[in-house]
Amino acid sequence: MRHRSKLWRHLIHGLLAFVVVTVATWGAERRLVLLHTNDLHDHVRAGDDRRGGLPYVAGYVRQVRAEEAAVLLVDAGDVTEKGDLVASRTEGVMTYEAMRRIGYDGVAVGNHDFDDVPPERIQRFESALGQALLCLNILQADGRPVFAASRVVERGGLRVALIGMIVPRKPGQGGLDFKESGAALAREAKRLRAVCDLVVAVCHERVPKCVEWSLAAPDVAVFVSGHSHQALAEPVVVPETGALVVQAGKYAQWVGRLDLVISSETGRVVRHQGRLVPMDHGTITPDGEMLAWVREREAILAPEAAQRVGDNPAELDGFAVARLGAEALRRAARVDVGFCHPYQVIREVLPAGRVDVNAVFKAGGDRGREVVVAELTGAEIEAYVNALVSVQREPPEWTGFRVRRASVPGGGERWSADLEATRRYRVVMPKIEWETRLLKLVEQLRGRDPANPLVARPLTAAKVEVNFTDATVAYLREVDAAGETWQRRADALVKQREGERIP
Numbered sequence: 292m293r294h295r296s297k298l299w300r301h302l303i304h305g306l307l308a309f310v311v312v313t314v315a316t317w318g319a320e321r322r323l324v325l326l327h328t329n330d331l332h333d334h335v336r337a338g339d340d341r342r343g344g345l346p347y348v349a350g351y352v353r354q355v356r357a358e359e360a361a362v363l364l365v366d367a368g369d370v371t372e373k374g375d376l377v378a379s380r381t382e383g384v385m386t387y388e389a390m391r392r393i394g395y396d397g398v399a400v401g402n403h404d405f406d407d408v409p410p411e412r413i414q415r416f417e418s419a420l421g422q423a424l425l426c427l428n429i430l431q432a433d434g435r436p437v438f439a440a441s442r443v444v445e446r447g448g449l450r451v452a453l454i455g456m457i458v459p460r461k462p463g464q465g466g467l468d469f470k471e472s473g474a475a476l477a478r479e480a481k482r483l484r485a486v487c488d489l490v491v492a493v494c495h496e497r498v499p500k501c502v503e504w505s506l507a508a509p510d511v512a513v514f515v516s517g518h519s520h521q522a523l524a525e526p527v528v529v530p531e532t533g534a535l536v537v538q539a540g541k542y543a544q545w546v547g548r549l550d551l552v553i554s555s556e557t558g559r560v561v562r563h564q565g566r567l568v569p570m571d572h573g574t575i576t577p578d579g580e581m582l583a584w585v586r587e588r589e590a591i592l593a594p595e596a597a598q599r600v601g602d603n604p605a606e607l608d609g610f611a612v613a614r615l616g617a618e619a620l621r622r623a624a625r626v627d628v629g630f631c632h633p634y635q636v637i638r639e640v641l642p643a644g645r646v647d648v649n650a651v652f653k654a655g656g657d658r659g660r661e662v663v664v665a666e667l668t669g670a671e672i673e674a675y676v677n678a679l680v681s682v683q684r685e686p687p688e689w690t691g692f693r694v695r696r697a698s699v700p701g702g703g704e705r706w707s708a709d710l711e712a713t714r715r716y717r718v719v720m721p722k723i724e725w726e727t728r729l730l731k732l733v734e735q736l737r738g739r740d741p742a743n744p745l746v747a748r749p750l751t752a753a754k755v756e757v758n759f760t761d762a763t764v765a766y767l768r769e770v771d772a773a774g775e776t777w778q779r780r781a782d783a784l785v786k787q788r789e790g791e792r793i794p
């Protein structure tokens with residue numbers, strides 16, 4: 292049955308392609324295939340669970356270029372961070388180099404590629420990519436743009452303008468706000484439309500925002516969007532302008548393919564067909580050269596990445612990974628209590644099947660690169676978990692003490708820890724959790740709850756020579772060697788720390 296529906300899909304795609312070709316031969320109409328990615332986030336390797344990865348993107352792009360006369364390839368930003376260990380060792384430079392090898396025509400800047408990234412690293416990105424990054428709406432103090440705003444590319448007799456955009460920076464971060472960005476896009480698109488057949492905006496910004504920008508900038512025919520990691524099955528058509536908005540998920544798991552027929556006279560798309568092509572390892576032939584190149588770089592820069600940690604019978608969710616990470620940090624640092632915040636630290640599940648060091652790194656290694664130890668009293672630890680539960684409403688993952696939960700009149704819960712209120716315990720957590728959870732909560736509580744134990748004294752923590760990846764790999768191997776599954780151990784850690792619920 293599955294087979295038959297697949298066959299039908301192929302037939303329908305074939306038929307549509309035929310219609311597109313036939314229509315394209317009339318008058319001043321030309322065909323263009325626009326391929327697009329976004330939010331690659333350093334996924335340079337063949338992906339886990341037999342899907343995704345830049346070698347598969349490279350293979351698919353090569354195939355389309357062999358079949359079609361006019362192909363354009365763009366990326367809507369967030370090229371770096373959160374991905375494979377080998378790319379992280381190059382601070383994301385390797386991912387841009389992979390994109391140069393694939394032959395991208397235009398790459399927009401994402402917030403992860405820009406915020407807190409020093410200018411010299413951005414220069415390294417651009418030289419690895421072999422071209423300027425595109426971004427219209429980040430400006431220097433003197434008002435000049437930091438990046439190239441746009442580029443014109445010729446394909447199959449068409450002149451196509453690519454304009455880069457980023458999600459507007461916060462005030463004071465240097466850049467245009469949302470409305471100003473739309474106005475600047477409108478001016479640039481109008482200028483380029485006069486000399487080009489088609490204007491494409493490559494925007495690191497979510498779909499509804501691109502729809503709003505389309506209303507401001509009607510000369511843009513296509514918006515390639517990003518940032519929200521949305522796998523948009525087919526293009527959104529903006530009713531007022533006729534513009535198309537597309538987005539292709541995340542992590543090189545799909546390549547978006549937009550087949551266009553364009554009227555050179557009007558600069559509009561007269562016919563389109565858009566879809567997401569899954570980078571399924573069973574159906575896409577990877578680019579052998581890129582596979583070999585990534586493996587070679589990994590063997591030099593991150594040889595431990597491919598080492599086996601264990602076999603995972605079923606996918607482990609982020610909460611279980613955080614809990615195992617907290618216990619791993621607690622053991623590695625030889626302290627009383629371990630924390631590892633599931634929302635702050637964990638970026639990925641642990642996949643089913645063979646898990647390697649790279650998969651553990653992707654789960655929490657980037658955010659858990661730096662780890663701190665602090666001495667906190669029982670009352671302070673209890674106040675921290677309660678602040679996470681009631682102020683932020685994002686409960687922690689931890690090991691090393693038990694809690695009893697009680698409902699609070701009017702809603703919510705109050706957690707009591709089985710710790711001595713005045714005794715000091717040694718507590719470990721990723722530095723990012725200490726800074727952006729604990730210390731931020733202290734700031735918030737200072738005004739509204741001066742009696743809170745967390746605000747009584749200045750809290751300090753010291754960096755330790757422990758990190759999430761090494762600690763978690765060692766711990767998971769230990770569990771595996773004991774013949775226990777990681778899921779079972781994660782469940783056991785919950786039972787250990789949960790007191791009885793008080794109704």
Ligand SMILES: [Zn+2]
Nearest residue numbers: 369401402518
């Ligand atoms: Zn983003």
